[in-house]
Amino acid sequence: MLNTETPATQHASLDQYPTAELVNVLVDDQFKAVEAVRAAAPAIGAAVAAALPRMQAGGRLVYVGAGTSGRLGVLDSVELYPTFSWPHERAVALLAGGSGAMFVAVEGAEDDVAQGAADIAGARVEANDVVLLVAASGATPYVLGALRAARAAGALTVGFANNPGAPVAQEADIGIVLDTGAEAISGSTRLKAGTSQKIALNTFSSALMVRLNKVYGNLMVDLKATNAKLVRRAVRLTVFATGAEEADARAVLEQCGFHVKVAIVALSRNIPVEQARALLETAHGSVRQALGA
Structure with missing residues (x-):
């Protein structure tokens, strides 16, 4: 049995x-x-x-x-x-x-x-x-x-x-x-x-x-902000990862469709969203590599 x-x-x-x-x-x-x-x-x-x-x-x-x-x-x-x-x-x-x-x-x-x-x-x-x-x-x-x-x-x-x-x-x-x-x-x-x-x-x-580089540190940085709760989570994650003010984090997130990865790279390197997105693509989606860390 x-x-x-x-x-x-x-x-x-x-x-x-x-x-x-x-x-x-x-x-x-x-x-x-x-x-x-x-x-x-x-x-x-x-x-x-x-x-x-x-x-x-x-x-x-x-x-x-x-x-x-x-x-x-x-x-x-x-x-x-x-x-x-x-x-x-x-x-x-x-x-x-x-x-x-x-x-x-x-x-x-x-x-x-x-x-x-x-x-x-x-x-x-x-x-x-x-x-x-x-x-x-x-x-x-x-x-x-x-x-x-x-x-x-x-x-x-x-x-x-x-x-x-x-x-x-x-x-x-x-x-x-x-x-x-x-x-x-x-x-x-x-x-x-x-x-x-x-x-x-x-x-x-x-x-x-x-x-597959869906996580940065232990942060869930490749989520889909498909509802109000996840939008708030995206803002919190971006603030935590970058130290940016919430208003600044939200502004950048709005520019990149609330893609946390892109916002983190853009804010951390003080570069436009499109440049941050290109860096991530070159880095195979790795936030750490895109930041040169």
């Missing part, structure tokens, strides 16, 4: 726990998700290093999963644009059962090997793409079908699973095993297995974006 499906013997009377104890047990069990990701950190680092040149060459991140795992992939993919200005078309999410399965479970969709392969073909996966395949069991047929098709297309495949020896991790170019063990509620991998997947995907994509 898979670790994720094995009943946790220490919680055989979970339904009889007082509410306070029940809540504490469910919370405490989540700490094992962090431990599992920490143990997998070297593999996550290897995946970032392998993905970087493909992204620099114009490749895409393609997330594949079913159920909770698939929905977590969708979540990571859609957050890359507002956080790092990563183009929508370069973060593709393939979910067993289609986009509707994000909200309503599509029974049996995860068992379709052929559909996984067909969805990879439909997404026109190529050699520069990085395909992230997520499955708690590590043996979801839809995900395995996608994995094999992605490998045949020459893409880099990264498999995330919550069971040692899982096919998704073994067959991928890089396997990331998040060994979270038995769930407090037997088989409910939306609990700590899902939490570990969220942490691992978040860590992978965030580290990759740092390597």
